[in-house]
Amino acid sequence: MSEQTYSLPVLFVPDLVVLPGMVVPIPLDDAAQATVDAARASESGKLLVAPRLDDRYPTHGVVSSIVQVGRIPGAGAGSAASGPNGYITAAVVKGEKRAHIGTGTTGHGTALWVEVTEIDEAEATAETKALGAEYKKLVLAMLQRREAWQVIDAVNKMSDPSDLADTSGYSSWLTDVQKRELLETDDVAARLQLLIDWTSEHIAETEVSDKIADDVRNGMEKQQKEFLLRQQLNAIRKELGEDEPDGADDYRGRVEAADLPDKVREAALREVGKLERSSDQSPESGWIRTWLDTVLDLPWNVTTTDSADIKAAREILDADHHGLDDVKDRIVEYLAVRARRAERGLQVVGGRGSGAVMVLAGPPGVGKTSLGESVARALGRKFVRVALGGVRDEAEIRGHRRTYVGALPGRIVRAIGEAGSMNPVVLLDEIDKVGSDFRGDPAAALLEVLDPAQNHTFRDHYLDLDLDLSDVVFLATANVIENIPSALLDRMELVTIDGYTEDDKVAIAGDYLLPRQRERAALTAEEITVTDDALREIAANYTREPGVRQFERLLAKLMRKVATNIENGSAAVPVTVGEPELKDLLGRPRFTPExxxxxxxxxxxxxxxxxxxxxxxxxxxxxxxxxxxxxxxxxxxxxxxxxxxxxxxxxxxxxxxxxxxxxxxxxxxxxxxxxxxxxxxxxxxxxxxxxxxxxxxxxxxxxxxxxxxxxxxxxxxxxxxxxxxxxxxxxxxxxxxxxxxxxxxxxxxxxxxxxxxxxxxxxxxxxxxxxxxxxxxxxxxxxxxxxxxxx
Structure with missing residues (x-):
């Protein structure tokens, strides 16, 4: 094995690993364009393509030649290298030889130059030929499963073990980390052994997945066949003039076809049996039908996948709300723990104990309610709001007994059905304003709902079935903590939102309130400008509130006044609202230091x-x-x-x-x-x-x-x-x-x-x-x- 050392400009490529023999297009930003220009201006016309790593400097790259530079369909307008009609500038490069990356050196242009030591492949031995033949069998087996016949012909023509190993750069079942390991493995036999192990594992996993998919498909086909036969039987009975089905057969088919937990399915089939034995004139028949409809409409086995990107979740929370770091930190901590448990396979059976229950306590207007929607977006979950203000009936939480006329499930069950998944974010709004009277204490009914140690078997009076609420993220809001019963408060994590400073209000107004009210008044940023001094004056002397609700009302009034003045010709565009103009638009200040x-x-x-x-x-x-x-x-x-x-x-x-x-x-x-x-x-x-x-x-x-x-x-x-x-x-x-x-x-x-x-x-x-x-x-x-x- 001989080595040759010389200097080349280096092109670092993110999210892509180029191996010898690969021909790939690479989008060009400013730095990449400089590298390509330097390579084309050099005598060899070549460059070194290496993966960009976050944790270290790469040790290996591929000496590549530039096949063509042009434009390809890409990210569209607005990206770094985009051109007209959504095309981006790209260079098509062909990998030639694996090389070691040495120290940096100098070269013409603004590109980064490094010393490159080519690695010449040793002649194929009996061992490498045998490993190459074994790997070729595995690759052909994978390609035949995917019916990629043109690629099969190309692989069949390859005989060199090194070239065969480097075709793995196109393999979709290998990760970028695995491909980087192949790039940094100089020995051909070692590369082939790695590929054989990885490809064998992937084939085994694919076979298991296919078997599971076949079993599921066969089961579904059986259910569909039974459903079709029942429909045909109903049609035959109707043509013969026999007793028409009373709907019981339809409910049995719906229950059997529905994706229900075993205990729920058993309870539903028992009710279907009662329906089949009862007459249409019986009032119980209507109760059973309503109950079955409610059970079948609930998403018993439907869940959404939580976002595992902690950084993106924090960005969503920061974009929607200013400040509130305690709440944002708690949501990010919840995501981080879930991600680690998922990585280590520590999901608790039934989801028990995995939920979170928080109460956001603070004065009105600080963003407690709207924060719930942001939390749902950050988690990637469905969001539903349950208003508890003025609720005095315990049945509103636990549901009514089915024996009562007009019985309904409780608000918690209805919220789950409305969300369409078993793990939504449920906002219990104004939990401190729940009342109690002779109909029971709703706060006491909430004890089981909000207790992480008990809510995996929550039982609604109407359903009379265990409902797992442990994976629901409950958020409650309150103005006065003292109005929340101590036993209920003990089951929740208390996060206080005390209000905003004057600087916070000015920042919130500039980032959120002003653009929103400007849009509602059909004004643009070019037509009206509100200075920071004016916003600070409104916060200091026109409002005295911990939140920003009244602040936003005053901004809405300000926008309406300006829009009116523009329409009647008394103000010329653009309009600048400073502190002196506030008195004419909003009146005198309502508050002064006393x-x-x-x-x-x-x-x-x-x-x-x-x-x-x-x-x-x-x-x-x-x-x-x-x-x-x-x-x-x-x-x-x-x-x-x-x-x-x-x-x-x-x-x-x-x-x-x-x-x-x-x-x-x-x-x-x-x-x-x-x-x-x-x-x-x-x-x-x-x-x-x-x-x-x-x-x-x-x-x-x-x-x-x-x-x-x-x-x-x-x-x-x-x-x-x-x-x-x-x-x-x-x-x-x-x-x-x-x-x-x-x-x-x-x-x-x-x-x-x-x-x-x-x-x-x-x-x-x-x-x-x-x-x-x-x-x-x-x-x-x-x-x-x-x-x-x-x-």
Whole structure:
């Protein structure tokens, strides 16, 4: 075996392995075109074709000659090398000799040049001839199965073992990895041995597949034959004037022909037997027919194949929704685990435990419902939505007993039938708004549906058959977690969506909302432009919401106004909407920072709270009225719940017990203390207003105003310790929206700051303090004597 070394330009080809003797077209991008030009300009006119590998640099390639350069039908307009009418530029190359790839070298043109060492094949030995003959038999057997007679003649004429082995480059049953291994195997005998092993395995697999297909086809032919005979029998009975069939024979044929699980088929045939024995006048006959129709319409053995491309799934989720990284990460994790289990053959029998149940909790307008459709697209599954808001009847979930008039299966079974597969993505919308009355508790019926350890044998009252729901991806949405029964919440993974920052809203508007509303108003991007400053002004002063629903309504109004102005000639195209134009199009801003105005008098402190609509600021007011001698009492207004009433009592007791430390005159707390939380029509409750009430009381008693830029959240004990609260991210979002720059929290909430976006922490300084006295000291403006001393 002799070797010859020289320099050639190298052409790296993805998704294709070229072996000696192959003639293939290769599409040309800019880099490939440069390589072809360099080869045609060289003395030899040859180039080296090598596979492009992701994990390493290739060691072998094929010295090839250029047969022709031209255009071939390809990817169409818009691709890198496309031309007019969907044609692409390509070079037809012919592989000649296998070669080692050496180090890089220099050469003319912009192509990559490498040193190439040709590998001359050794003369055929008795061993290689025998292996070649054996491989030729296997190849001919494969080709005869496919009836490729022209190729058979070409293979029969080949005698050289090396050439015969390299014809495997055209073999569709070999993977690119296997072909690369053949390219990198210098010894002919070793290549032939690999091909013999791989081809033998493929022939064995093909024979098994063909046998299974024949068995299935024979079974189907038998069922079709029986069905045809039954139809002929019915026609003969009709011609003879005998009793016409009552439909029972038709149902028996449908059940036998349907793809049903064994236990379901047995139950269905039992019902068919009852139908055959009953008369048409019997009411049970109608019930049985309806039940059979429902069972036959369900997709018992129909499933869709999940997408295994994790990267593509994440791209779909990112394209449909901005942010929401926790939800996207959970879906990608689910896909990754399923893919690994499938690769290792770890699919659990019956799919038990393979499903996922998540509840997306957050305020309205943050994209919870629309996220379900994106999840279904990312998984490659069918999507169906089940609205649970206002459902009060347990039968809506579990179905009615068949003995009831108008009985129907439950919403879960109907959702499976609507999806047409047994593994859809089912969105249980507004699960926190499920009610209960004398007809039962639907939330309790959902316990079995959403429990991964039980839902593989879910039994609907109407069907009275086990239904495997373990492979269904259940997504639930809720606004208020506290309204979900604890037993039901325990069966689901909680993923909170707290809302969007101002920057998030501007990005969402530019990427999603604005193009959608522009299209609905029949406007184009060339006709109207909305600046980022205008979008930011809308987000800051026209809406105060954690989501973007109201934001989109305002954009829709903006588009309608602009479209009207263009039509009546009062605006010239193109229209640019900036911050100054918003007042004419949308009116004056609806929201302005009011903390400075509200805290301009002593006795008013700014707290933070979480409602079903997201985070919001809470102004707590305190005042005192004389009630004669004695300490008087505590009066609370603002439709407060029991928890907030207790917080007010604790706050007053703490201030009275530590009056000297707080600089409060004891007489200032005599009489009746009135604590009021404005917006009295809105019920308020929750353990997070304690330190705000203490601050308001001290401000009232000392006559010192609370700093306008300060907000606070946390519960307080009788000893003045600040306790942690929930919903910190939503509260800080509300603080930023309302112009607060300083927020006091409990030190035990400091870990929750990891979930808060960086842009929020840049605008709002969050200070953890464990002592409420220290918070009061920092929140109140200095006393008059302190200001004079500082001056």
């Amino acid at each position: 903390s400075e105005e509200r805290t301009a008098v002593p006795g008013v402190a700014t707290g933070l709270a979480v409602t079903g609509m997201g985070g919001d600021v809470l102004f707590i007011e305190a005042n005192r009225t004389d009630a004669g001698e004695g300490k008087g009492g505590l009066q609370l207004t603002g439709q407060l719940g029991d928890v907030m009433k207790e917080s007010a009592q604790i706050a007053l007791s703490y201030v009275r017990a530590h009056a000297s430390e707080l600089g409060v005159e004891p007489k200032a707390l005599d009489g009746t203390i009135h604590v009021h939380v404005p917006a009295g029509a809105v019920p308020k409750d929750g353990p997070s207003a304690g330190i705000t009430m203490v601050t308001a009381l001290v401000s009232m008693a000392t006559g010192r105003k609370v700093r306008a830029e300060v907000g606070m959240t946390g519960e307080v004990t009788l000893n003045g310790r600040v306790l942690p609260i929930g919903g910190l991210k939503q509260k800080l979002l509300a603080a930023q929206r309302n112009g607060l720059t300083q927020v006091f929290i409990s030190p035990r909430n400091e870990a929750d700051l990891d979930d808060v976006p960086a842009e929020i922490l840049e605008d709002v300084t969050v200070t953890p303090l464990a002592d409420v006295a220290e918070i009061v000291k920092r929140a109140l403006e200095p006393a008059a004597d302190e200001v004079s001393a500082a001056a």
